[in-house]
Amino acid sequence: MTDVNIDHMMIPFFLLLFLTCTQSTIINDRLDYRKMNLTSVSCENIKENEAKSITKLIFSHNIIEYLQQSDFECLESYPNVGYLFLDNNKIEKIYKDGFSNLPNLKYIDLSHNQLTNINDDLLNDLLKLRLLTYINLKRNPLGDFKNIYELINGGIDVDFDGMAKINRERREDHEILDHDHENKTSTDKPRKAFVVDNKPIQNLNNGENQMESKFLNSIIFNFVAAGLVLLVLPVGMIIYYLINKNKPIYL
Structure with missing residues (x-):
């Protein structure tokens, strides 16, 4: 009977386990780089047809501080990505023309980072995304909400900690507009239109x-x-x- 060295048999097993834990996880249309201590967006040698199938990229819970041009060039390898999770990092700065080269983005999660504002370059970049409907900016030390107005007015749903302040300011603006409208006198006053089940009723x-x-x-x-x-x-x-x-x- 041949003796079997158990120690030598266990080495490949632990090696495989190590590689599994340090590699991203691909599940259907999702590529997960969560909790891997990444300092930048990671790229892998994925086949082109596999890259096209990826619609969700997850880089949550890493230590990324700056989204650079090289990071976005990596993201462009996934042309159909629609959901990008960058929450729970340390992001302070974002390359100005990065997101506009990801035309299928619908959802961006940048919550729990260190962004202090949405500068004009980032604003213009985001407004170029025709499919974008939601951005999560909660738990960022945002101090300037001017461009948040522009994102909301551009039809993007923005979730952030200063939302109560924005809603209050917008409500006050509407009240001022309503007051001005009531004070106007016009013989050609428009009739109120109501909508019930999408059918207009004069x-x-x-x-x-x-x-x-x-x-x-x-x-x-x-x-x-x-x-x-x-x-x-x-x-x-x-x-x-x-x-x-x-x-x-x-x-």
């Missing part, structure tokens, strides 16, 4: 007016009918009396 009060009109018409009709009955009945009785007054009554 004025909901029209239905109430129509019901009141039908009710009044019903009362008038009944009143006229009763008047006619009261008028015709006596006339009919008189005519009947005149016709039959000279006829003998048989007992």
Whole structure:
């Protein structure tokens, strides 16, 4: 019987385990680089057809401080990526023309980083993304919200810690606009339009007016009918009396 050296058999196993733990994980359309102590976006030698299948890239919980041009060149290797997770890093700065070369981005998570503002270069870069609908900026030390307004006005849903302040300021702006509108006098005042189930209705009060009109018409009709009955009945009785007054009554 041949002796088996257990120690030599275990070495490949532990080597495989080590490689598995230090490599990214590909699951269907997701490439996961989470908690790997990365200081930059990592690229792998992935086949072109596999890269095209990736729609979600996860770089969460690393130690990335600056998204450089080389990082975005790496991200461009995944042309169909729509969801990019960069949360829980230490990102302070982002290369100015990086995101615009990722045209299929719909969702960006930059929460729990060190961004202090959305500068004009980053703003213009993000507004070029026609499919982008959501950016998470929570838990960043943002101090300037000017360009946050621009992102929101551009149709992007922005989640950040100063949202309450933004909503309050926007509400105050709407109140001022409403007040100015009420103070305007115009003979050509537009009618209010309401939407119910996506069908425009010029004025909901029209239905109430129509019901009141039908009710009044019903009362008038009944009143006229009763008047006619009261008028015709006596006339009919008189005519009947005149016709039959000279006829003998048989007992």
